Amino acid sequence: MGSGAILWALANPKLDEREVLQAMLDVDEDLVADRPGLLIIADKGFASKEFENDLVMRGAELLRPSCKREKKRKGEGLLKSVRQLIESVNDTPKGQLDLEQHGGRTFEGIAVRVTQRILAMAAAIWRNHKTGAPSTRSLVAFDH
DSSP states (O other): OOOOOOOOOOOOTTSOHHHHHHHHHHHTTHHHHTSTTEEEEOOGGGOOHHHHHHHHHHTEEEEOOOOTTSOOOTTGGGHHHHHHHHHHHHHHHHHHOOTTTSOOOSHHHHHHHHHHHHHHHHHHHHHHHHHTOSOTTOOGGGOO
16 A cells, blocks of 8 residues: 655745755655655646656656646546645635734744644545535534
8 A cells, every 4th residue: 555645835935836845855855765656746837847857756756737838648637536625725724824823933833733724624625525515615514
């Protein structure tokens, strides 16, 4: 049975997201080495031949939507089924978590708070999907 990983970073929005991911993989090379054939799911912002070649050299593959001038990419059809989940998890913290107002005093405190929210939202969205809830993004049942 394979194992996966979910990576996220609190990074300056002016940084190139490809460089942020490459730096994360440089810091912990085992993230890819311990997961042969790792598939990284990303958006069009990760489009770059150089970046994809770097991932291949590390033993990973990138699954992302094709850009306008590209042919349809291998595996692109798989993205449709997970896109809603990914967008829900990404969008909800933006609407619910204001890092400047939450009272975090250290990077670790902010990271823990973000992690708690992301895991809770992912669990709620997964549950809503599995139980056939009318809205997978709804967190009402979990709002106490």
